[in-house]
Amino acid sequence: MSTQTERRQVMPIQAYTSEDWFRREQRELFSRVWSFACMDEDLKQPGDYHCVQAGHTPLILLRDRENRLRAFHNTCRHRGTRLLEGRGNLGRAITCFYHSWSYDLAGRLIGVPHEREAFPGLDKSCYGLHAAKVATWKNLVFVHPDPDAEPLDRWLDDFPQKLGPHDPERLVEVADVLYRVRANWKIVIENFIDGYHLFHLHRVSLGDGDFTQQKWQPAGRHWTFYRPLKPGIYHNDQTLPVVHGVPSNYGAGAYVLFPNLALYETATFWLTFHVLPLAAGLSQVNVRTRANAEALQRADNAPTEIKELPEHILSAKGPHAAMRLNLTDIHPLRSDNVMLEDIHACEAVQHGMQSSACEIGPLSTYETSLPFFQRQILDFVPA
Ligand code: FES
Ligand SMILES: [Fe+2]
Numbered sequence: 001m002s003t004q005t006e007r008r009q010v011m012p013i014q015a016y017t018s019e020d021w022f023r024r025e026q027r028e029l030f031s032r033v034w035s036f037a038c039m040d041e042d043l044k045q046p047g048d049y050h051c052v053q054a055g056h057t058p059l060i061l062l063r064d065r066e067n068r069l070r071a072f073h074n075t076c077r078h079r080g081t082r083l084l085e086g087r088g089n090l091g092r093a094i095t096c097f098y099h100s101w102s103y104d105l106a107g108r109l110i111g112v113p114h115e116r117e118a119f120p121g122l123d124k125s126c127y128g129l130h131a132a133k134v135a136t137w138k139n140l141v142f143v144h145p146d147p148d149a150e151p152l153d154r155w156l157d158d159f160p161q162k163l164g165p166h167d168p169e170r171l172v173e174v175a176d177v178l179y180r181v182r183a184n185w186k187i188v189i190e191n192f193i194d195g196y197h198l199f200h201l202h203r204v205s206l207g208d209g210d211f212t213q214q215k216w217q218p219a220g221r222h223w224t225f226y227r228p229l230k231p232g233i234y235h236n237d238q239t240l241p242v243v244h245g246v247p248s249n250y251g252a253g254a255y256v257l258f259p260n261l262a263l264y265e266t267a268t269f270w271l272t273f274h275v276l277p278l279a280a281g282l283s284q285v286n287v288r289t290r291a292n293a294e295a296l297q298r299a300d301n302a303p304t305e306i307k308e309l310p311e312h313i314l315s316a317k318g319p320h321a322a323m324r325l326n327l328t329d330i331h332p333l334r335s336d337n338v339m340l341e342d343i344h345a346c347e348a349v350q351h352g353m354q355s356s357a358c359e360i361g362p363l364s365t366y367e368t369s370l371p372f373f374q375r376q377i378l379d380f381v382p383a
Pocket of ligand 1: 078
């Protein structure tokens with residue numbers, strides 16, 4: 001049966017609930033594929049850095065003195081200490097806090113305290129930081145722990161040719177929201193690619209969509225999707241203008257760059273939806289929305305402040321981050337908020353899967369993307 005017509009769950013349930021499986025995925029999947037790191041604009045100046053977790057491999061992404069992006073393994077060549085955390089600017093060098101070995105932004109070891117008496121005969125040229133691989137597609141930056149990894153272009157396959165008319169490089173960021181979801185990362189991605197729940201869970205919040213006309217196609221290991229609006233419906237958003245070059249009756253394009261970066265676009269915005277697995281039953285989702293620059297002027301019309309964050313939202317930044325989020329006392333299923341509805345569903349699936357009686361039943365013709373996605377994972381982490 002081809003991957004596009006298969007209609008049964010192929011992933012075992014313990015893959016969503018067991019910490020052992022989670023560790024295997026970290027080692028055998030996320031440490032062996034290209035990982036989304038950040039947007040190119042997040043590293044503006046020489047010395048700007050961003051720590052990235054590729055499975056359980058900690059990496060440093062930085063902009064060097066020549067303005068090039070570089071990636072290194074985040075481990076000191078002296079005793080292995082993790083060198084950096086979070087993000088920031090390094091100035092001219094990375095200095096280990098433990099014994100102050102220091103490395104330049106090309107990763108060369110340039111300073112060893114007490115070098116002459118403490119390390120007689122040391123050849124510093126042998127102890128540069130271990131390189132990792134970095135590559136950019138549009139304004140999205142990816143890293144790979146293996147410096148000899150296959151090129152990002154090859155990994156993307158024909159994904160770039162199957163995208164909508166949006167150009168994220170010409171858009172500006174208008175919202176950056178971080179969510180915590182008490183569900184396995186695969187449940188979050190499977191919810192994203194499930195075309196069946198659109199008719200039901202989102203019948204009000206996405207009421208303008210013509211879901212009977214939805215279509216998905218694979219692109220290498222990745223997933224691409226489009227669904228139009230109902231006939232006669234056009235975007236008329238009070239806060240976000242229609243994106244230049246995109247027709248105002250554009251429905252929704254959705255994409256998953258395997259394994260855990262999703263993209264979503266409508267007539268008025270384009271966003272990255274990055275799912276970071278934290279534990280078998282816990283994920284973090286970072287949603288960053290981009291729109292035409294005029295959206296910044298219209299930000300005056302947008303609610304600017306979220307009085308009380310719903311419990312799943314860890315942080316919300318940007319002039320349009322408050323859009324439809326000031327709804328704290330409303331149950332997610334009555335919130336008319338797609339993300340809160342989806343989080344509620346993902347957590348309910350995770351909870352249901354804890355039952356010893358749980359078995360996954362037949363899948364609909366609108367869910368054939370699920371076994372396709374699951375088979376991509378099983379190629380790396382066999383059952
Ligand atoms: S572990 Fe980094 S300087 Fe000692
Ligand atoms: Fe959804």
